[in-house]
Amino acid sequence: MSKKSAVLTAWHSFKRLPFGNWLFTKVVCFKAPYFGSMKPTVLDLRDGHCSAMVKNRRSVHNHIGTIHAIAQCNLAELCAGVMVDATVPYKTHRWIPKGMTVQYLAKVDTDVTAVAEIAMPRQWLDKEDLVVPVKLYNTRSELVFTADITMYVTKKK
Numbered sequence: 001m002s003k004k005s006a007v008l009t010a011w012h013s014f015k016r017l018p019f020g021n022w023l024f025t026k027v028v029c030f031k032a033p034y035f036g037s038m039k040p041t042v043l044d045l046r047d048g049h050c051s052a053m054v055k056n057r058r059s060v061h062n063h064i065g066t067i068h069a070i071a072q073c074n075l076a077e078l079c080a081g082v083m084v085d086a087t088v089p090y091k092t093h094r095w096i097p098k099g100m101t102v103q104y105l106a107k108v109d110t111d112v113t114a115v116a117e118i119a120m121p122r123q124w125l126d127k128e129d130l131v132v133p134v135k136l137y138n139t140r141s142e143l144v145f146t147a148d149i150t151m152y153v154t155k156k157k
Helices: 006-014 020-031 033-038 069-087
Strands: 041-046 049-054 093-104 112-117 128-138 143-155
Touching: 006 020, 006 041, 006 069, 020 033, 020 041, 033 069, 041 069, 049 069, 069 093, 069 112, 069 128, 069 143, 112 143
Parallel strands: none
Antiparallel strands: 041 049, 049 112, 093 143, 112 128, 128 143
16 A cells, blocks of 8 residues: 555656646646636645646736736645645545735736745644745746645544
């Protein structure tokens, strides 16, 4: 039996296929349909790390033609959630988002890439508030948004 989560196993299967990142992201968005509205693409996934991007298109714009603040939050939550789901030991623990603190550092006028990363390896506790930092960058590699997303991690009963 593999120790990898179903999410990580699926990632490794899909990434070998043509358009594998796109297909994997479609599966993620089928499981959590709300994220599909921004048409994200997961770029990389491994223990403690996930990156994903959203293209700068009208459907994610605000009234001034830049990527909407909530679209940035959604991308950060997607990235953090996929990473945590792939990283938390699925046989013994579960998780749920508990809170999010964000900072909007600049207008987002290009495609945007999110990176969620936690230090690995780590000890998994019961009733733990795991703070996942997420950073969003524009195509000029400028930091435009940060989020600290608190995931409540508990042991399965």
